[in-house]
Amino acid sequence: MAEIWILRLGHRPERDKRITTHVALTARTFGAKGIIVSTKDEVLEDSVMDVVHRFGGDFTIRTGVSWHSFLKEFKAKGGRIAHLTMYGMPVDDVAKNVSLDKDLLIVVGAEKVPAELYQIADFNISVGNQPHSEVAALAILLDRLSQGSWVEKEFEGGTIKVLPCARGKNVINPAEREDMP
Amino acid sequence: MAEIWILRLGHRPERDKRITTHVALTARTFGAKGIIVSTKDEVLEDSVMDVVHRFGGDFTIRTGVSWHSFLKEFKAKGGRIAHLTMYGMPVDDVAKNVSLDKDLLIVVGAEKVPAELYQIADFNISVGNQPHSEVAALAILLDRLSQGSWVEKEFEGGTIKVLPCARGKNVINPAEREDMP
Numbered sequence: 001m002a003e004i005w006i007l008r009l010g011h012r013p014e015r016d017k018r019i020t021t022h023v024a025l026t027a028r029t030f031g032a033k034g035i036i037v038s039t040k041d042e043v044l045e046d047s048v049m050d051v052v053h054r055f056g057g058d059f060t061i062r063t064g065v066s067w068h069s070f071l072k073e074f075k076a077k078g079g080r081i082a083h084l085t086m087y088g089m090p091v092d093d094v095a096k097n098v099s100l101d102k103d104l105l106i107v108v109g110a111e112k113v114p115a116e117l118y119q120i121a122d123f124n125i126s127v128g129n130q131p132h133s134e135v136a137a138l139a140i141l142l143d144r145l146s147q148g149s150w151v152e153k154e155f156e157g158g159t160i161k162v163l164p165c166a167r168g169k170n171v172i173n174p175a176e177r178e179d180m181p
Numbered sequence: 182m183a184e185i186w187i188l189r190l191g192h193r194p195e196r197d198k199r200i201t202t203h204v205a206l207t208a209r210t211f212g213a214k215g216i217i218v219s220t221k222d223e224v225l226e227d228s229v230m231d232v233v234h235r236f237g238g239d240f241t242i243r244t245g246v247s248w249h250s251f252l253k254e255f256k257a258k259g260g261r262i263a264h265l266t267m268y269g270m271p272v273d274d275v276a277k278n279v280s281l282d283k284d285l286l287i288v289v290g291a292e293k294v295p296a297e298l299y300q301i302a303d304f305n306i307s308v309g310n311q312p313h314s315e316v317a318a319l320a321i322l323l324d325r326l327s328q329g330s331w332v333e334k335e336f337e338g339g340t341i342k343v344l345p346c347a348r349g350k351n352v353i354n355p356a357e358r359e360d361m362p
Contacts, residue, residue: 019200022316025314026316028311087343139316139318151271171268
């Protein structure tokens with residue numbers, strides 16, 4: 001299957017640190033390969049990679065990337081662009097038409113995005129036409145694109161694994177577990 | 182149908198302002214009746230109510246509420262408690278067992294929550310057992326509980342309405358629209 005990538009536009013390290021971290025970790029949980037952030041932010045890189053090292057998988061982050069060239073290159077390589085916006089077409093109508101035979105880049109803006117983005121995008125997708133959260137919108141879009149199969153994703157490696165539990169916490173160290181009888 | 186409410190624990194106005202705003206607006210979009218925040222925060226109240234006034238609906242917010250008494254009262258009135266946690270049982274297994282014949286309170290913590298919450302809750306629910314975002318987790322839980330029907334929710338009143346659009350923005354003022362032929 002093709003890969004899904006996230007492009008985060010307009011990130012301001014001071015103001016958006018936590019929201020962009022949520023965007024990145026949501027992308028990882030729901031099966032994206034990695035996130036590209038237009039603004040340089042090493043603190044953000046470190047906090048995302050810390051989760052990857054502890055919880056496994058091969059999610060990647062790059063910050064300080066010229067978004068315009070990145071979009072152009074992605075398209076030139078045959079990838080498609082989806083832009084998440086409260087002004088777009090309903091996710092349930094659009095997601096079924098987004099075939100994942102080619103790589104997909106999901107653009108997630110913080111605040112206002114350049115007007116040309118609505119034209120560059122192959123799909124402008126809304127998760128409800130109400131103002132809410134790019135984190136929530138991204139989760140729902142990735143859920144629909146994967147038809148809920150993100151749940152089965154395995155994160156290889158890492159030092160911590162959480163197992164489902166009805167009450168309290170069940171956390172194991174996968175390496176230790178292999179030694180158990 | 183019964184009502185769904187959100188209880189936000191451990192909100193710190195300075196650090197969590199934006200994330201809790203996202204939690205509240207996500208709750209509103211995905212059909213919850215309102216949010217209760219344990220810490221007093223009038224700035225948060227204002228920014229959520231500003232969206233309600235502009236985009237309609239009857240979503241409410243109360244801040245500075247003793248969470249312990251609120252939980253107790255909610256249970257005493259026959260309501261059920263669901264606690265969103267990365268340590269809980271898989272949302273797709275649990276959500277189908279949460280019948281909405283009674284009101285439901287979804288508890289969403291910021292950082293660590295008191296250990297007793299895992300015992301008070303009728304359901305400890307995880308949206309993946311990976312660390313990501315309470316905003317994403319709440320969206321997915323509300324999506325599953327409503328079986329995707331949040332999309333059809335109408336928000337009455339308000340001064341702005343966004344209509345789906347393939348490119349660009351289509352925003353109307355509902356009051357003006359009624360005057361149109």
